[in-house]
Each structure stands twice: as C-alpha cells, then as structure tokens.
Amino acid sequence: MHRHEGHDACRTAAPDMVARAEAICRERGLQFTPLRREVLEAVAGSGKAQGAYDIAERLSAPGKRVAPVSVYRALDFLMEQGLVHRIASRNAFIPCGHDHAPGEGVIFLICRTCGGVDEASSADVEGGLERTLERAGFTPTHSILEVEGDCGACRERDHAP
Amino acid sequence: MHRHEGHDACRTAAPDMVARAEAICRERGLQFTPLRREVLEAVAGSGKAQGAYDIAERLSAPGKRVAPVSVYRALDFLMEQGLVHRIASRNAFIPCGHDHAPGEGVIFLICRTCGGVDEASSADVEGGLERTLERAGFTPTHSILEVEGDCGACRERDHAP
DNA sequence: CCAGCGGTGATACACTGTAACAAACCCGCG
C-alpha cells in the first residue's frame, strides 16, 4: 500500500504532466496534439477538479473559441491513456500524477472546502472489496471510490487561523 | 458484515417498500404523499436503476403530466429518508431495501448486462478505508463506492444458455 | 495522385438538474 500526504504535495506539476504525456504517447504511437496538450495543462494547472465547460472557457480567447465537444474528445483520449481521471460525483476531471498498477483501485479524496482532489490507494480496501465481490458472485470490470470531506490542510487552517 | 446473493433475491418488492415508507413517514411525522408514493413505486417497480426523466415519463399519462422537477423533489425526499439511493456513475436511482446502520457504507454492485443494482457492505472495506483516510489526514463526510461488472445470474445465463 | 484515417470545428440536440414563483393543500389557532 502507498499513500499521499496532501493534495499539494502529491500533485504532479503541469509541466511534468505534459512531459510524461508526451513520453507515453510517443511510446504508444499516439498523437499528443496541441489541443490535447492544452486540455491537459488546463486540468493540471488548477489544483481543483475542472468541469469540461470550465476547461473550454479557460482555453477560449477572443477570436479563438474551443467548443466543449472538443474538450470532451481530448478528455476521453487522456482518460484512455490514464492521464486524467473523472470524478463521477462532481462531473469533473483531475490530472493523474501516478503510475497506477494495472487494475489498481484508486481512492479519490475530495476536499469540500478547497476543492482539491487527492488520490490514495489501499491494499486493505482492495482486498476487502475483492472478497466481498467474490462472495456476492459479482465479477467486477470497473469500480469507483470517492470520498468527500475535509483535507488536513483545510482542517488545520480552519481550526487555527 | 452482511451480504446479499443476487439482486433479485435481495430487492424488497415494491409493495413492501411502500409499506415500509409509510411506516417510516408516520413515525417521523412526515407526509407520504401520492406523488412520493408513485415515485417510490416507479423506482422499486423496475429491477434496474431509473433516471429521473424515465420516472417522470413512466408516471405521466395522457392528460396527467408529471414534470421531472417534481420527480426530483420526491427523490430528494426519499433519499433523505434513506428509501432510495442515487447511483452517481449512472445518474440514476434505485430503491433501498435495507435498514442501513447509521453511517454504514454501502457498496453498489451494478450489472452492466441486466442493469440491476445490488447493495452490499463489508466491514473489511470500511475498516480499511477508515485507516487509509486517517493516515491521509482526511476527515470524511460522505463516500460512494460503486462497482460495475457482471452479476452472477447474468454470468451463468450467458455462460450456459 | 488519391484514398483512407485520425483529429478538429461547428451545429444541433438530448439528458440532467436547479431556481423562482404561483397555486393548492393542510393544520392549528383565535
């Protein structure tokens, strides 16, 4: 099991994300186009989960409009490559700064105060879930685990301002 | 820990759901209105997760239109009373046939073949999650755990038709 | 050259959810 302390400490910076994405795409023979790069930067640039329409607006400038549909396509691509995650409970997207083991379950820790999203994983949780599913006769293909609450940083800040 | 075998076996039938809802509302001094009753029946009547607009359509008849917003309000009420759950990954709703311990985590098992949703819970998973959150310095307020896959019934049916 | 393919732009549309206000209903109180 590994874990992460705070969402700031563990979040890979945007330039690193881009470099990693370039490497992955080159390795897999896929195109890391300017649009995809901009979308990834937009997602990685903010510390919080971004909606597709937020991203579209952020990438748009007077004279250069980026339609949400283009953002969705780029996000689909980035998700397939494991470079961003979708937060179902928020309809929003975050960059993924980790190399997840294939099939490894991710736990999203969503701070309701600062909006930051941290990723964690736990062999305990995963093992328990596996056993539970097996007992239920259920064969999983995909699972999401999202926790909303207060991250340590926000709790401290609010506690002793 | 308790568990459930299949989504058919564990799903409380619609009439029972209504009876239980009536009892709960009486006990809590709340109104179990015809609309709320119809919405609950609609959610409980189908074996699968229902969208709010599906419910609205199902409850509408020539001359009697039920607007989605009314369905949402009824669903909000029923969720507050713990009579239905929302499946975030599907934007859909299912009846809740269990008496959940307060604060008990629920695991939703969503069959991608038949669309049925089963509920499970696991002390292992819950404990592991608690420990993981504590180590991360994260104070949870709400968490969702949804697993997509194939339920036992569908797997058997497809395996030996 | 050109046929095909992936990516993008653009428009339209479907689906999901909420805000705001008015009307109906219920219930207790004077």
Place this chain on the structure above:
DNA sequence: CGCGGGTTTGTTACAGTGTATCACCGCTGG
C-alpha cells in the same frame, strides 16, 4: 368559521453536462 403559516405541487424557465452528426483539414501509405 376564517385566517395565517408551513409544506407540497405545478409551471416555466434556465443552467449544466454530454453526445450525434457532418464537414473539413492534414497526414500517410499505396
């Protein structure tokens, strides 16, 4: 009885989320 206040519902409008479709562009391989 009538009246006032809370809750529920109806209605309209709108915001937010996501997809389908077609056209165009640019590249690449025959």
